[in-house]
Amino acid sequence: MAADREAVRARLLALGFDEVRFAEVGPGFGAGLRAWLDAGYQADMHWMDRTVEKRADPGLVQPGARSVIMLGVNYLPPKTAGAGSSTGTPRPLWARYALHADYHDTIKEGLVQAGRVLEELCGVTRADYRYYVDTGPVSERGWAARSGLGFIGKNSMMISRRHGNWLFLAEVLTTVAFAADEPVTPAAAGRETxxxxxCGKCTRCLDACPTQALPRPGVVDARRCISYQTIENKGIIPRELRAGIGNHLYGCDVCLEVCPWNRFAQAGRRVLLAARYDLADLTLRDVLELTPERFAEVFRKTAIKRVKLAGLLRNACVVAGNTAAHDCLDVLARLAAHTSPVVRAHAVWAVRRLGADEALATARAGETDALVLAEYAAELAPV
Ligand code: B12
Ligand code: SF4
Ligand code: SF4
Structure with a gap:
């Protein structure tokens, strides 16, 4: 049955997706992903190695897949929300995407509806499509580029002419054959990815990255990326990267914010998103003083809760050390005796960086655990 692409597009736009684009499933993709994995740029995200074949071939994910419907959801906040600027604020910084109820959940509601639209308009059943947002074994930026939704910037982001960098990506893989959309410009045909x-001669994102995590245009070394270190890494943040993290508490938007393609972007409709801009009002002390109960209450239903309290405290210690937060020394000294060794190690680092070793005396006085003392010895090396 020939599928009416424009009827499907109109219905999906009406569900709250800001971009709806169609790509044809074809062979021969994924070399870029393999090279990236071979270089070790995935850090300890080994689930990516395990799914590399699927990421390169949607047919292994949805048997008989003929089309990928790429969807974009604009998450740019209104200017008045004051969320997540990288400059001029003493507050810790959150990646903009994080200042919402968990987008995996809210966008999934739209994807369920999108599936019903396919059933209704294309006469298919639930066995004929699969949808994902972020966590599926699908190379979302590659398919978005194929579909002409935008282009892959030197910062490796999928950049839309209408929405700039500020798009979540999601997709429906389906056995329905849709005519493919045009590439982003006629000149891009065959070079979409x-x-x-x-970008032209622009290199703003490459120059601005605080930890030099972009070794080549379009390639991120996750091992050096603040987003990886503050969200995905569950252990110790390498000491040589901590200073570059600055006041980035959770994620990083620097290479997105500097991009001139954002000048056309308007705030999102938030049909499939629920704002939590209030989180940007938390002070560093608020975060450092979080208890397990308060953490659960404040971050309920957000993506942030997955970093767990210890991860957030670890990040907050790094921010405290970087921002001369002398007014937080008392709480940092308490965190130097925290039950999590990861929190302890970063708290000790922060206190040392603030040049206040004496504050550690109290925290260390009660220590009996030999292992913890050994860990302190490492952390007490010159900062
Ligand atoms: C692993 C991952 C990360 C890692 C690695 C980032 C990276 N650049 O690879 C870390 C933790 C560092 C990270 C950080 C961020 N991430 Co992330 N991340 C992912 C994830 C799960 C996989 C990306 C991946 O495969 N990377 C490996 C590289 C090699 O692949 P790639 O970037 O997709 O590009 C390659 C392919 O496209 C391939 N390719 C080339 N041609 C073709 C053609 C086809 C058809 C195919 C299939 C592939 C292909 O080669 C390309 C270049 O090598 C995706 C979700 C997903 N399922 O895709 C989200 C995703 C890329 N992340 C996202 C976001 C929002 C972020 C952050 C902005 C979050 C933040 N503020 O802190 C940062 C941005 C950092 C940056 N500059 O990239 C969004 C990006 C949306 C957009 N508009 O681009 C995604 C798509 C999640 C989502 N559903 O919205 N992320
Ligand atoms: S997200 Fe931040 S650390 Fe990662 S590549 Fe972009 S600017 Fe660099
Ligand atoms: S900042 Fe410049 S180089 Fe980087 S993605 Fe945007 S246009 Fe391209």
Whole structure:
């Protein structure tokens, strides 16, 4: 049955998706992903190695897949929300995407509806499509580029001419054959996934990255990326990267914010998102003083809760050390005796960086655990 692409597009836009684009499933993709994995840029995200074949071939994910419907959801907050600027604020910084109820949950509601639209308009059943947002074995930026939703910037983001960098991506893989959409420009035909296609001579993102995590245009070394270190890494943040983390408490938007393609972006409709801009009002002390109960209450239903209290406290210690937060020394000294060794190690680092070793005396006085003392010895090396 021939599928009416424009009827499907109109219905999905009405569900709250801001971009709806169609790509045809074809062979021969994924070399860029393999090279990235071979270089070790995935850090300890080994689930990516395990799913590399699927990521390169939607047919292994949805048997008989003919089309990928790529969807974008704009998450740019209104200017008045004051969320997540990287400059001029003493507050800790959150990646903008994080200042919402967990987008995996809210966008999934739209994907369920999108599936029903396919059933209704294309006469298919639940066995004929699969949808994902972020966590599926699908190379979302590659398919978005294929579908002409935008282009892959030198910062490796999928950049839309209408929404800039500020798009969540989601997709429906389906056995329905839709006519493919045009590439982002006629000149892009056959080169859709080339990084920096519409960047020209600009290198702002490469120059601005605080930890030099972009070794080449379009390639992120997750091991050096603040987003990886503050969200995905569950252990010790390498000491040589901590200073570069600055006041980034959770995630990083620096290479997104500097991009001139954002000048056309308007705030999102938030049909499939629920704002939590209030989180940007938390002070560093608020975060450092979080108890397990308060953490659960404040971050309920957000993506942030997955970093767990210890991860957030660890990040907050790094921010405290970087921002001369002398007014937080008392709480940092308490965290130097926290039950989590990861929190303890970063709290000790922060206190040392603030040049207040004497504050550790209290925290260490009660220590009996030999292991903890050994860990302190490492952390007490020159900062
Ligand atoms: C692992 C991951 C990370 C890692 C690695 C980032 C990276 N650049 O690879 C870390 C933890 C560092 C990270 C950080 C962030 N992430 Co992330 N991340 C992912 C994830 C799960 C996989 C990405 C991946 O495969 N990376 C490996 C590289 C090699 O692949 P790639 O970037 O997709 O590009 C390659 C492929 O496209 C392939 N390719 C080339 N041609 C073709 C053609 C086809 C058809 C195919 C299939 C593939 C293909 O080669 C490309 C270049 O090598 C995706 C979700 C998903 N399922 O795709 C989200 C995703 C990329 N992340 C997202 C976001 C929002 C972020 C952050 C902005 C969060 C933050 N503020 O802290 C940062 C941005 C950092 C940056 N500059 O990339 C969004 C990006 C949306 C967008 N508009 O681009 C995604 C799509 C999640 C989502 N559903 O919205 N992320
Ligand atoms: S997200 Fe931040 S740390 Fe990661 S590549 Fe972009 S600017 Fe660098
Ligand atoms: S900042 Fe410049 S180089 Fe980087 S993605 Fe945007 S346009 Fe491209």
């Amino acid at each position: 080339e990084p920096g296609l519409l």
